[in-house]
Structures are given as structure tokens and as C-alpha cells.
Amino acid sequence: xxGLNDSCTDLxxxxxxxxxxxxxxxxxxxxxxxxxxxxxIYLAKLRPWKSSSIIMVNLALxxxxxxxTMPFLVYYYSNEESWLLGDFMCxxxxxxxxxxxxxxxxxxxxxxxxxxxxxxxxxxxxxxxQKVWGIVACLVVWVVAAAEVTPMLTSLSLTHxxxxxxxxxxxxxxxxxxxxxxxKPRLVVVVFxxxxxxxxxxx
Numbered sequence: 001x002x003g004l005n006d007s008c009t010d011l012x013x014x015x016x017x018x019x020x021x022x023x024x025x026x027x028x029x030x031x032x033x034x035x036x037x038x039x040x041i042y043l044a045k046l047r048p049w050k051s052s053s054i055i056m057v058n059l060a061l062x063x064x065x066x067x068x069t070m071p072f073l074v075y076y077y078s079n080e081e082s083w084l085l086g087d088f089m090c091x092x093x094x095x096x097x098x099x100x101x102x103x104x105x106x107x108x109x110x111x112x113x114x115x116x117x118x119x120x121x122x123x124x125x126x127x128x129x130q131k132v133w134g135i136v137a138c139l140v141v142w143v144v145a146a147a148e149v150t151p152m153l154t155s156l157s158l159t160h161x162x163x164x165x166x167x168x169x170x171x172x173x174x175x176x177x178x179x180x181x182x183x184k185p186r187l188v189v190v191v192f193x194x195x196x197x198x199x200x201x202x203x
Contacts, residue, residue, distance in 0.1 A: 020073070020074075024074045027067065028067055028070035035060045035067060038060045039057060042060070050134065051131060053134070054135060055107055055111055055137055056111075058103075058137075059107040059108070065099065066099075066104075072089065073097075081166055081167075083166060090157070090158055090167035093167070095150075095152065098149045102149055103145040107138075156168075
């Protein structure tokens with residue numbers, strides 16, 4: 001039984017080291033090129049700017065913030081989850097990772113709301129397409145996303161075990177294996193919250 005557990009643990013480490021590192025590397029390359037291309041097109045080609053254009057640029061910026069964390073995660077998983085970049089970078093990378101999640105969802109919700117208003121109130125198309133509404137929507141997205149993610153900073157820190165340093169989302173004094181078990185109820189809450197938001201905005 002112990003041998004089976006050891007083999008499963010070894011397989012998990014191999015998958016993280018190879019699979020996650022390769023996937024995050026591909027995401028970084030494709031995401032960096034794609035988002036920089038879309039931002040440059042919006043900035044250089046599209047005139048006049050509309051509220052939807054501003055929101056799409058904001059979406060690309062949040063994606064770019066996420067993409068820029070990928071090299072650190074590639075390094076982390078390829079190094080057997082040993083974090084050597086300090087507490088600040090651990091918090092920053094995890095913060096940016098979750099901020100992208102909230103920011104992207106809220107940006108897409110703004111696009112859906114603007115489209116809904118245009119369809120329901122066609123006489124207000126010119127008003128809805130004004131740049132000021134796009135700027136207001138982006139500010140709301142950044143403030144709300146930051147307000148939702150910032151409390152996580154209190155749960156983000158480095159965990160030390162067996163002469164190794166781990167950068168985990170939910171720091172705890174318990175061993176890393178126990179920390180992973182403690183993620184499960186929190187994951188249920190997070191998934192429920194995301195589904196509730198998506199149902200509210202898209203129904």
C-alpha cells in the first residue's frame with residue numbers, strides 16, 4: 001500500500017513537472033503574442049474608440065497580467081514546487097493569477113450588459129457607446145476585482161517543509177499534504193460563487 005502511495009506521489013510530481021510546465025510555457029508564448037497583438041491593433045487601428053473597445057482592451061490587459069505570471073509558475077513546477085523567489089513574488093504571482101480570473105469574468109459581464117442594453121434599448125446605442133461608460137466600467141472592474149482578491153493576501157505566504165519552500169494559495173501551519181486537503185471545501189465555495197455570478201449576469 002505504501003508503495004502504491006509512493007508511486008502515485010511520484011506520478012503527480014512528474015505530471016506537475018512536465019505537463020504543467022509545458023502547458024504554462026505554451027500559454028505564456030501564445031498569450032503574450034496574442035494579447036500584445038490585440039492591444040496594438042486597438043491602439044493603432046481602431047478609431048474612434050467606443051465603450052466596447054475600451055472594455056476589450058481592459059480584458060486584454062488583465063489577460064496580459066496573467067500571462068506575465070506564467071514564467072514564474074513554469075519555474076516553480078519545473079523546480080519540484082520549490083519556491084526561491086521570496087514572499088513578495090509568491091504573493092504577487094498568486095494575486096495576479098486570481099485577479100485575472102475575477103477581472104476577465106467581470107469584463108465579459110460588462111460586455112454582455114452593454115450588448116443587452118443595446119438590444120433592449122436601441123435608441124440608446126449612441127449613449128452606451130460613449131467612451132466614458134467604457135472607462136467607468138473598467139474602473140469598476142478593477143476596483144471590484146481588487147476588493148475580492150486582496151483579502152487573499154492574508155492567506156498567501158511561504159510554507160517550509162523538508163528543507164523546501166512552497167508557495168501555496170492557502171498558507172497553513174499544517175503539512176503541505178494537509179493544506180491540499182483543506183483546499184477542497186474552499187474550492188467548493190469558490191466554484192459556487194463563480195457559477196452564481198455567471199448565472200446572474202448571463203440569465
